Amino acid sequence: MVEPVLDVKGLEKSFGALKATNGASLDLRPGEIHALIGPNGAGKSTLINQISGALAPDAGSIRFLGTDITMLDTARRARMGLARTFQISSLAQEFSALRNVMLAVQARQGTSLRFFRPVASDVSLTEPAMRMLSRVGLADRANVPAAALSHGERRQLEIAVALAMEPKAFLLDEPMAGMGPEGSKALTGFLDGLRREAPILLVEHDMDAVFALADRVSVLVYGRIIATGSVSEIRNDPEVRRAYLGEPA
Amino acid sequence: MSLALLIEQFLNGLQLGVMLFLIAAGLTLIFGVMGLINLAHGSLYMVGAFACATVAAATGSFWLGLVASLAAAAAAGALMEVAIIRRLYARDHLDQVLATFALILIFSEGTRWLFGSFPLYLDIPPLLQGAVALPGGGQYPLYRLAIIGVGVIVAIGLYLLIGRTRLGMRIRAGESDREMIAALGIDIRSLYTIVFAFGAALAGLAGALVGALQSVQVGMGEPALILAFVVIVIGGIGSIKGALIGAILVGLVDTMGRFLLPKALALMMPATQAGPVGAALASMLIYIVMALILAFRPSGLFSART
Amino acid sequence: MGARETTVNVLLVLLLPAVALTALFIGEAFYITLATRIAILALAAVGLNIALGLGGLVSFGHAAFFGLGGYVAGVLATHAFNMEPVAFGLPGTTAMPAIWLVAILLCGLVALPIGLVSLRTSGVYFIMITLAFAQMIYYFAISWPAYGGEDGLSLSMRNGFPGLNTAKPFPYFVVVFVLLLAGLLLFHRLRASRFGAALEAARQNPARLAAIGISPFAIRLVAFVLSAMITGLAGALFADLNRFVSPSMLSWHMSGELIVLIILGGKNRLFGPLAGAALYVLFEYALGGLTERWQLFLGLVLLAVVFFARGGLIGLLAGRPRHG
Numbered sequence: 120m121v122e123p124v125l126d127v128k129g130l131e132k133s134f135g136a137l138k139a140t141n142g143a144s145l146d147l148r149p150g151e152i153h154a155l156i157g158p159n160g161a162g163k164s165t166l167i168n169q170i171s172g173a174l175a176p177d178a179g180s181i182r183f184l185g186t187d188i189t190m191l192d193t194a195r196r197a198r199m200g201l202a203r204t205f206q207i208s209s210l211a212q213e214f215s216a217l218r219n220v221m222l223a224v225q226a227r228q229g230t231s232l233r234f235f236r237p238v239a240s241d242v243s244l245t246e247p248a249m250r251m252l253s254r255v256g257l258a259d260r261a262n263v264p265a266a267a268l269s270h271g272e273r274r275q276l277e278i279a280v281a282l283a284m285e286p287k288a289f290l291l292d293e294p295m296a297g298m299g300p301e302g303s304k305a306l307t308g309f310l311d312g313l314r315r316e317a318p319i320l321l322v323e324h325d326m327d328a329v330f331a332l333a334d335r336v337s338v339l340v341y342g343r344i345i346a347t348g349s350v351s352e353i354r355n356d357p358e359v360r361r362a363y364l365g366e367p368a
Numbered sequence: 369m370s371l372a373l374l375i376e377q378f379l380n381g382l383q384l385g386v387m388l389f390l391i392a393a394g395l396t397l398i399f400g401v402m403g404l405i406n407l408a409h410g411s412l413y414m415v416g417a418f419a420c421a422t423v424a425a426a427t428g429s430f431w432l433g434l435v436a437s438l439a440a441a442a443a444a445g446a447l448m449e450v451a452i453i454r455r456l457y458a459r460d461h462l463d464q465v466l467a468t469f470a471l472i473l474i475f476s477e478g479t480r481w482l483f484g485s486f487p488l489y490l491d492i493p494p495l496l497q498g499a500v501a502l503p504g505g506g507q508y509p510l511y512r513l514a515i516i517g518v519g520v521i522v523a524i525g526l527y528l529l530i531g532r533t534r535l536g537m538r539i540r541a542g543e544s545d546r547e548m549i550a551a552l553g554i555d556i557r558s559l560y561t562i563v564f565a566f567g568a569a570l571a572g573l574a575g576a577l578v579g580a581l582q583s584v585q586v587g588m589g590e591p592a593l594i595l596a597f598v599v600i601v602i603g604g605i606g607s608i609k610g611a612l613i614g615a616i617l618v619g620l621v622d623t624m625g626r627f628l629l630p631k632a633l634a635l636m637m638p639a640t641q642a643g644p645v646g647a648a649l650a651s652m653l654i655y656i657v658m659a660l661i662l663a664f665r666p667s668g669l670f671s672a673r674t
Numbered sequence: 675m676g677a678r679e680t681t682v683n684v685l686l687v688l689l690l691p692a693v694a695l696t697a698l699f700i701g702e703a704f705y706i707t708l709a710t711r712i713a714i715l716a717l718a719a720v721g722l723n724i725a726l727g728l729g730g731l732v733s734f735g736h737a738a739f740f741g742l743g744g745y746v747a748g749v750l751a752t753h754a755f756n757m758e759p760v761a762f763g764l765p766g767t768t769a770m771p772a773i774w775l776v777a778i779l780l781c782g783l784v785a786l787p788i789g790l791v792s793l794r795t796s797g798v799y800f801i802m803i804t805l806a807f808a809q810m811i812y813y814f815a816i817s818w819p820a821y822g823g824e825d826g827l828s829l830s831m832r833n834g835f836p837g838l839n840t841a842k843p844f845p846y847f848v849v850v851f852v853l854l855l856a857g858l859l860l861f862h863r864l865r866a867s868r869f870g871a872a873l874e875a876a877r878q879n880p881a882r883l884a885a886i887g888i889s890p891f892a893i894r895l896v897a898f899v900l901s902a903m904i905t906g907l908a909g910a911l912f913a914d915l916n917r918f919v920s921p922s923m924l925s926w927h928m929s930g931e932l933i934v935l936i937i938l939g940g941k942n943r944l945f946g947p948l949a950g951a952a953l954y955v956l957f958e959y960a961l962g963g964l965t966e967r968w969q970l971f972l973g974l975v976l977l978a979v980v981f982f983a984r985g986g987l988i989g990l991l992a993g994r995p996r997h998g
Contacts, residue, residue, distance in 0.1 A: 197887035198887040203885050213878055461798055601806065
């Protein structure tokens, strides 16, 4: 068996009496899209936050590219190639779309401690950043401040920022949220191709997208993964149907 | 070094801690409930001291002065809140710092305008003059002991007020959920004014009590304010319990440090050097303690908000 | 930058030399000193503006660095005058370039541990902790008797710069003004650089900055140290201007004033500190002549700026800032 890119084992996280993550385990294999679904309040955000490094788990381990990253901070994980997108808020609201992506390029290059050369005329930043914007279809909006972009455009910008990190794995947190049918369809096509560059852990509510894209699906309920399998296995799993799809057993 | 001297210094530290608690309690309450950093809290302390000194001088009664200090500081606080402060709740901390810094300038110069630049003096009331015998053979001023007593009473009172009364319940609700208390139909604007005036009255009380120990003058509020900041940073901003423990800690560390450090250094170096070095180190001690505590607990010992 | 802001900036830069030159020709040395004072305070605020404007770090303790810079000038000059070594057999000096270098390095060294502790916190904690650290240095200066304690330290004469007679007001103004221009240029380049981009992003969204692989803590720490160094240099210049340094340069009031300079001029504007310093010193001079209570009016103006003119003077003159 191929070694997984990302391997999460037995994560636990409590907030007071609430057990938000209760022994969750999942892995992400090369070339796949692994969808994480679950009802509201299942603890998807808490789990993603632990994987990205925003929250420290109480117990369990996270391995990435064969290294234990459980104790590393967010920035270290990102530099290793773990790219996370967010549901809300852009990287830098006051910056243009282009400068947002340039920032990710410079982060990838590890050159943030350069003090004198102006970034605006620096083709080693602008050129790759423009390329990423073109890939997500935002090239003509490059100079618009992130705060002035439409909701859908900000989702595209999120993807462009993640692409610029040239990651080894993507953590996409509800990339379809709030997108119209047209946008969702276009993004679904885009993500379909993206898995060849790096595997994707996809948290998504849009079931059409999940069923169209996912190689495997994991279902999170009350902080626990109750099932993992192919789309058809999950669709036919009685426990999932009971707990999540709301059907009588 | 006699036991009596040690006990005396310990009591001095406790008394300083109690004063700091009176100032810090209001500061931390205002931050906890309204999310506001109020640099002008020291001005309210000054208002209390001036009110007490003026009324005591006019009437000959320290006790009337004390009542006046509470009333004047509460009134000044309420006025400040209604005119300026309530416009700052939604602003960022930088705006709050600037506006309340401006208030300090206005209060300080305004007070100088009214009272001139010469300090006022306030006598200890006859009832509390005199001293109490200490074990080990020393004497300790009754007035300072009374201040410690006031601090204990206020601490218990605050505990009961916040834990057991309707107002306290509203304050706790305000800390955790503004929208909920608005939904409960509680008039949040007047609640904020009451909390602010209450914090101001505590600061005014502290100013009046200290006024009888040192001179009453413009600028007296700032050193007290900064120590109170250290207290609430150590204790955890928003926590009354943290303010109490932080205040006692700062009072004791500062006082005992100034007393013991030069003596300790004298064991290691010539006395002529030990004095100044000890004094210089002692003046930095509470800040060093603060830095150490924050290095391990960046949001203080009893943080209400993380 | 918009065209109007550029015009305002050019006028601001020309203002100081124009005042100084005019004063030189009409023989009113006082106005040269006034212009020098504006330039030094502006430089101190340019330093603070790196942390506060670009990084959003409300340091309420920058007087620590301003005062330390001042004490470097005073202490080195005193030792040179008495021909006593400062420490480890190293001599004092009255050469400004050496003093500046020591002031910059010392402030950087002191800012590093302060930043390491303070930057672990944020918001109100950061404000209060920077304030507390500055107070620590303030009380140290007051209780340490070797350099005047509470009374401060006088310089018997202004320190020297090779080839210039710095004792005269105008040459000293030129020295200070050139350093101010260098500070402004540095700020301008910094803001446009990769570091500046990361720092501004750390202000806008630190969690997201970490998620792309840049540690906000590291970026802020570097910014805090750089900021302290520039403010420290200004402090050394200020001590030489007044030929006097005292704990008041380290006081929390001074920290507040430095913030006020930036806000009066316009936060996160290249020339905000210069506009603010000019306004502040003119205000102090004009009102201070009329009434001893000018700080009362300063307080009122400050309230007005907070509530009605958040862009400061440059905001009023040049409109909203542009971002690229």
